[in-house]
Amino acid sequence: MRSLIHTCLFVLLLGSSMQVIASRGHIEIESFMVSALGDNQYSIDAQISFKLSEKQQQALLHGVKLNTNIDIALGQHRSWWWNSLKLISRIRYQLSYHALSKHYILKHLDTDTHKSFSSLPAALKQMGKVTDYALPVLSDDIKDGKHYLYMAAKIDAESRSLPIKIQSYIINSKYYSESTGVIWALP
Numbered sequence: 001m002r003s004l005i006h007t008c009l010f011v012l013l014l015g016s017s018m019q020v021i022a023s024r025g026h027i028e029i030e031s032f033m034v035s036a037l038g039d040n041q042y043s044i045d046a047q048i049s050f051k052l053s054e055k056q057q058q059a060l061l062h063g064v065k066l067n068t069n070i071d072i073a074l075g076q077h078r079s080w081w082w083n084s085l086k087l088i089s090r091i092r093y094q095l096s097y098h099a100l101s102k103h104y105i106l107k108h109l110d111t112d113t114h115k116s117f118s119s120l121p122a123a124l125k126q127m128g129k130v131t132d133y134a135l136p137v138l139s140d141d142i143k144d145g146k147h148y149l150y151m152a153a154k155i156d157a158e159s160r161s162l163p164i165k166i167q168s169y170i171i172n173s174k175y176y177s178e179s180t181g182v183i184w185a186l187p
Helices: 001-023 055-062 120-127 140-145 162-170
Strands: 027-038 041-051 066-076 082-100 103-108 115-117 131-134 148-157 184-185
Touching: 027 103, 027 148, 027 184, 041 066, 041 120, 041 148, 055 082, 055 148, 082 120, 082 131, 082 184, 115 120, 120 131, 140 148
Parallel strands: none
Antiparallel strands: 027 041, 041 131, 066 082, 066 148, 082 103, 103 115, 148 184
């Protein structure tokens, strides 16, 4: 009888945690590879899976733009203190929906280019594709074996009214999703 109760509680907790994930959206860095371009310069290839929450999808369809940041940082392992992270590059996108043409517009904010997609999954797949992205030249002190690259992605609504903004500080916003970061050793 006890094991049945424990099993039921486990299933209930698992189900409720899965609902929280589905309601908040989900971002996962599926693959990440670093290649050396030259002396202290690297390029990145990555595939990031974006799954929007129901609230994010509804906001998008009602004219709210979603901003995405893919952050790449240089980290340093420290033995006596917390590891350090220094942002070295950020890839920025803005996703919007054009109701008249029924297309999703993906704007690359760094290059001011945009692409149009007839489906949301196609736009999200393109947004998550990082190919041959060259990082800036790094300093010579990265060759000490303690440095690494760190990547994380987040998506949030562009403009929010004051009550939602206050709500996002008090409890987790329904329009915000963030990935777990990925660490990769420098080659």
